[in-house]
Amino acid sequence: xxxxxxxxxxxxxxxxxxxxxxxxxxxxxxxxxxxxxxxxxxxxxxxxxxxxxxxxxxxxxxxxxxxxxxxxxxxxxxxxxxxxxxxxxxxxxxxxxxxxxxxxxxxxxxxxxxxxxxxxxxxxxxxxxxxxxxxxxxxxxxxxxxxxxxxxxxxxxxxxxxxxxxxxxxxxxxxxxxxxxxxxxxxxxxxxxxxxxxxxxxxxxxxxxxxxxxxxxxxxxxxxxxxxxxxxxxxxxxxxxxxxxxxxxxxxxxxxxxxxxxxxxxxx
Numbered sequence: 149x150x151x152x153x154x155x156x157x158x159x160x161x162x163x164x165x166x167x168x169x170x171x172x173x174x175x176x177x178x179x180x181x182x183x184x185x186x187x188x189x190x191x192x193x194x195x196x197x198x199x200x201x202x203x204x205x206x207x208x209x210x211x212x213x214x215x216x217x218x219x220x221x222x223x224x225x226x227x228x229x230x231x232x233x234x235x236x237x238x239x240x241x242x243x244x245x246x247x248x249x250x251x252x253x254x255x256x257x258x259x260x261x262x263x264x265x266x267x268x269x270x271x272x273x274x275x276x277x278x279x280x281x282x283x284x285x286x287x288x289x290x291x292x293x294x295x296x297x298x299x300x301x302x303x304x305x306x307x308x309x310x311x312x313x314x315x316x317x318x319x320x321x322x323x324x325x326x327x328x329x330x331x332x333x334x335x336x337x338x339x340x341x342x343x344x345x346x347x348x349x350x351x352x353x354x355x356x357x358x359x360x361x362x363x364x365x366x367x368x369x370x371x372x373x374x375x376x377x378x379x380x381x382x383x384x385x386x387x388x389x390x391x392x393x394x395x396x397x398x399x400x401x402x403x404x405x406x407x408x409x410x411x412x413x414x415x416x
Contacts, residue, residue, distance in 0.1 A: 164179045196282075
């Protein structure tokens with residue numbers, strides 16, 4: 149019942165004091181279970197178990213070797229302290245930033261929250277370090293141009309990880325769906341379905357990360373209720389290359405038109 153109460157708070161965006169009495173658990177007990185689960189590492193184990201089951205349920209190897217990185221800036225409420233928030237002049241947002249790494253199916257693997265004033269390339273070092281510890285099989289990561297520069301060299305020399313940037317198309321104006329980056333954007337939209345994540349209300353950064361983890365657990369549990377897929381025979385491609393084959397043109401000689409023969413006129 150305590151897990152259901154936490155998911156109810158996360159999905160509906162209510163305060164802890166507004167937990168319905170129908171769960172049969174006081175709100176202080178629910179909040180204490182939420183806080184201790186994040187501090188003792190129980191939430192991380194709860195996230196790792198269904199993550200592997202989702203991949204096995206789909207007939208895919210749960211050991212992913214490629215991730216996609218991106219960040220999202222959200223506004224912070226008045227309960228967020230000044231020490232853990234910042235101001236982004238480009239996005240005109242005063243709050244926090246969520247750094248996320250997702251697999252090739254769009255399922256979040258690791259999430260980290262920082263002040264919004266921190267640059268993506270600096271926060272990506274901690275995120276990649278966490279990913280390498282929890283998932284040492286990861287060898288490739290894709291991100292946008294904000295993660296370029298010295299971060300690519302650092303990831304290769306320190307972590308042994310290949311970081312590739314996916315730039316915008318030439319002459320692109322406005323929003324456009326880009327390869328691989330659309331998957332992390334889709335994962336962000338999944339997280340924003342929970343009303344608690346629309347705005348950051350947490351005083352501690354660890355609590356913000358815990359709410360994102362609970363949202364991910366809910367998504368994975370819903371996927372496990374779907375009918376299983378057939379096991380994949382071929383390995384999942386890391387980067388699918390589209391090869392366009394052109395058929396050679398056949399040069400034909402122009403033939404002379406056939407003579408037209410008229411039928412003889414019948415005698416009257």
